[in-house]
Amino acid sequence: MKVALQLDNVFKQYKAGKQAVNGVSFRVAEGSCFGLLGPNGAGKSTIMKLIAGIIPLDQGEITLLERPIAQMRGRLGQSVGYVPQEITLYESLNAWQNLHFFGKMYGLRGKHLQERIALVLEQVGLSERARDKVGSYSGGMKRRINIAAALLHEPKLVVLDEPTVGIDPQSRNHIFELIRGMQKAGITVLYSTHYMEEVELLCDELAILDHGRVIAAGELREVLGQHMGSAVYVEVDNWQGPEQLFANAKVRAEGNGWLIEGSSALQIMHELTGALLQSGHQVRALELQQPTLESVFIKLTGAALRD
Numbered sequence: 454m455k456v457a458l459q460l461d462n463v464f465k466q467y468k469a470g471k472q473a474v475n476g477v478s479f480r481v482a483e484g485s486c487f488g489l490l491g492p493n494g495a496g497k498s499t500i501m502k503l504i505a506g507i508i509p510l511d512q513g514e515i516t517l518l519e520r521p522i523a524q525m526r527g528r529l530g531q532s533v534g535y536v537p538q539e540i541t542l543y544e545s546l547n548a549w550q551n552l553h554f555f556g557k558m559y560g561l562r563g564k565h566l567q568e569r570i571a572l573v574l575e576q577v578g579l580s581e582r583a584r585d586k587v588g589s590y591s592g593g594m595k596r597r598i599n600i601a602a603a604l605l606h607e608p609k610l611v612v613l614d615e616p617t618v619g620i621d622p623q624s625r626n627h628i629f630e631l632i633r634g635m636q637k638a639g640i641t642v643l644y645s646t647h648y649m650e651e652v653e654l655l656c657d658e659l660a661i662l663d664h665g666r667v668i669a670a671g672e673l674r675e676v677l678g679q680h681m682g683s684a685v686y687v688e689v690d691n692w693q694g695p696e697q698l699f700a701n702a703k704v705r706a707e708g709n710g711w712l713i714e715g716s717s718a719l720q721i722m723h724e725l726t727g728a729l730l731q732s733g734h735q736v737r738a739l740e741l742q743q744p745t746l747e748s749v750f751i752k753l754t755g756a757a758l759r760d
């Protein structure tokens with residue numbers, strides 16, 4: 454695996470604030486989509502700003518394409534396309550004019566800039582609205598132009614900070630398609646979100662963050678497998694519960710029933726059906742439950758991801 458981005462023991466504290474990033478390390482393979490998943494305040498935006506060189510780190514090292522970013526200075530901006538959470542566009546200008554402005558900031562000029570603007574507008578599906586004022590756009594369309602602006606200079610790494618918050622489904626789909634297109638083109642994508650379904654859909658690998666620390670990281674299957682076994686959910690009328698039946702599994706009350714987690718869900722189901730058939734209890738629900746990022750997060754932090 455060729456590493457595009459590497460963070461080694463990175464720390465960041467805002468003035469008089471708490472430790473926003475607290476010893477974070479992870480590696481992102483070239484051409485992959487890496488998800489940063491965590492609740493509000495976990496440190497996702499801060500990590501992204503550190504990578505884009507917008508704020509300096511306190512300790513540790515960030516390496517982009519085998520070069521420490523501390524040594525890259527102006528060249529960092531050439532390699533990274535950073536899309537902040539906030540929309541940063543001129544509402545009174547049209548999309549083309551906005552992109553022209555950003556393109557010039559990246560040092561693009563003349564015919565090449567015009568070609569790049571046309572291409573990124575096509576990539577975000579807004580060529581036909583290019584001459585309309587951005588002020589007349591929906592939130593999702595503005596977000597797509599913000600992403601287009603970060604692609605103008607053909608960066609090797611694109612950093613997207615919660616790009617789907619508060620946008621319409623059509624824009625969301627466009628953004629997903631765009632990311633898939635970037636991956637095909639060998640561009641590395643760092644994607645932050647607090648929607649676990651987005652990570653499951655888009656990302657090859659992920660890091661779960663909480664209070665500025667990585668609490669789990671790796672490929673999706675790996676993370677799910679490492680932290681959760683599969684489980685069986687059961688609802689039974691007038692039953693004292695499955696605790697006595699499963700000495701070696703974890704049992705907890707959930708909803709109107711119980712969740713039994715162990716190394717073999719099939720074995721749990723087998724034993725459960727045997728016992729319930731014998732006792733003649735009325736079974737309301739009996740199902741296999743695959744581990745999800747949500748369940749991993751609850752297990753690791755004791756809180757739901759969207760709290």
Ligand SMILES: Nc1ncnc2c1ncn2[C@@H]1O[C@H](COP(=O)(O)OP(=O)(O)OP(=O)(O)O)[C@@H](O)[C@H]1O
Pocket residue numbers: 467468470471472473491492493494495496497498499500
């Ligand atoms: N400019 C700042 N000054 C002081 N503290 C800050 C600043 N920006 C962020 N923080 C604090 O740093 C911590 C991490 O915030 P950060 O914005 O990186 O988290 P996040 O995971 O991106 O959250 P969100 O999803 O809300 O954007 C939080 O405790 C936040 O309050």
